[in-house]
Amino acid sequence: MSAGVNARVSAARVLDVVLHRGRSLKATLAAALPALEDPRDRALVEAIVMCALRQRARFDAALAQWVAKPLEARDHELRALLHAGFAQLEIGLPAHAAVAASVDAARALGRPHQAGLVNAVLRRAQREGLPQAGNEAAWPAWLARRIRDDWPGQDQAIFAASAQEAPMWLRVNRRLQSRDAYAERLQEAGIAAQTLPALADALRLDTALPVHALPGFDTGAASVQDAAAQVVADALAPPPGARVLDACAAPGGKAAHLAERDPSLRITALDVDARRVRRMQETFARLGLAIDARTADALRPEAWWDGVAYDAILVDAPCSATGIVRRQPDILLHRREADIDALVETQAKLLDAAWPLLASGGTLLYATCSILRAENAAQVESLLARTPAAVLEPLDAAFGRDTGFGHQRLPGEEGMDGFFYARLRKS
Structure with a gap:
């Protein structure tokens, strides 16, 4: 053959x-x-x-x-x-x-x-x-209905963007060089890349390439990460030297980005799956980062937490992944309506488990790659209602549309994935 x-x-x-x-x-x-x-x-x-x-x-x-x-x-x-x-x-x-x-x-x-x-x-x-x-025809009827209900007037744009090929975004390791310096390195190798002024470490390639064709990839010069995921570091913005918890960290890109930006951060990256943790450790080793990656269940802090509060916590929660259908189109084949209720319940439990670990005055960032209101704005609204010490902090338009309870970026906007961000301070 x-x-x-x-x-x-x-x-x-x-x-x-x-x-x-x-x-x-x-x-x-x-x-x-x-x-x-x-x-x-x-x-x-x-x-x-x-x-x-x-x-x-x-x-x-x-x-x-x-x-x-x-x-x-x-x-x-x-x-x-x-x-x-x-x-x-x-x-x-x-x-x-x-x-x-x-x-x-x-x-x-x-x-x-x-x-x-x-x-x-x-x-x-x-x-x-x-x-x-119609692009909508690829979506299960129940999920298409949720999109229409949550995003009237935007639903057709969401369906269309989700049917397109996603661009390849790189995150430049600023510990080794600036984004602009790496862009020059790409240009010398004949690789065209674009920048967005608001994203300090991001480059968008005109044509996707195998990672090992990228100059310096194997030695940590750059990583593949969508720009919407890179924005998480700006939304969390931990102070220098902060003790940081990434509660659902695999595959580790967001923890790595935080460490690349500020090596003084003391980051613990958790995942419940030992295989995923090993892959995170390999990623951190490639990037030369000292991050404490461990196998642990964020829902069971009594089994691993040392009792010292964190200055910043990232809860990048498991979700429907409806914001990244263009990257994972089989989501539309496998997702079931009952999954959403189960995910919303898990997200709420994760937030409730993480909140007591946050220091007074500290920041918790809740993020998902979903575009469903139940997983995003409604989840944050519910947390605020049951958590008197939680205060929603403002984010600007760089983080997407203001929903009243966090910011939502829809798929394809500025070439990015669909993503949600809500920044909460503990009073």
């Missing part, structure tokens, strides 16, 4: 598992990509899969129009291969190569009797272009 055909087979199998068997995209790609020796093939598979999931509603509309007999469960792998074929046309691969390799992939998947169907459908897509479908 040629490398090109192997890549299409791999993409179809990843899509089949994610679309039809409820597996996570991240975990499935992590298992599939190492089997491809050439990094270009790995990048191709990832690009095909991401496009197919983002444009799932359009691709299903094409199959409904062009395949006379609806595909059955036994044809899930074929459906996935056709989605992969559409994605290749969508991302601009040469049509003849995309069609030919997809037809050969049908044979490699043990479906030679369906190779003609693959050829006919993809050639029609090449001739006529793929049909349009």
Whole structure:
């Protein structure tokens, strides 16, 4: 099997598992990509899969129009291969190569009797272009309704932005060099990057690249982190020498950013999963940061807290991730309505567990990558109602829209992910 055909087979199998068997995209790609020796093939598979999931509603509309007999469960792998074929046309691969390799992939998947169907459908897509479908069609009806209710007048922009490819943002390690100095280093390497004046450490790449193609990445010069996540450091803004807790820290980017900005901070980064903690420790080692990363449950401080209050606490809570659908499009496949109530309950418990650990006069930042009011503004409103010592501190427009109980950035605004920030002081 040629490398090109192997890549299409791999993409179809990843899509089949994610679309039809409820597996996570991240975990499935992590298992599939190492089997491809050439990094270009790995990048191709990832690009095909991401496009197919983002444009799932359009691709299903094409199959409904062009395949006379609806595909059955036994044809899930074929459906996935056709989605992969559409994605290749969508991302601009040469049509003849995309069609030919997809037809050969049908044979490699043990479906030679369906190779003609693959050829006919993809050639029609090449001739006529793929049909349009509303971006909202990719969202579960219950979740689309919540978006419309929470963001009237903004809902269509949210659906559209969530269907687009997300840009690649870098966080420059200011302990080693300034953002502008690293931008020059990128330019010398032929890599174009853009800046936003309000973001002191962020660079936006015109074209996404493998991280090891970035100058100095392996020695800690830069990290990949969306600009909206980088804004967390500005929102928390701990004073020099502060004792800081990152209560839900994995994968560690926000704790690392705080330490890069101010090495005098004494940061403890928690996560309940030991594997994620090990990966955090590897990240901190690459960046040369002295952060206390430990496996611990933020909901059970009696098991790990030493009794000394923290000057600043970050609760970057587990959430619906509705602000990062463009990065994790399988969210729309896996999220269930009952998940939201469970997440809201967990978020409230995390806030209640963290609040007693905060020193008087200290700051707690509540953040999520959600755009649902129940997880964000309503969560903060509820905390303020039950916590007399909590005072909501103002943030400015750089943090997004003022909801009255924190600031919300919507997906795609200034090229960033959807994100929520609420800064609370303990009186």
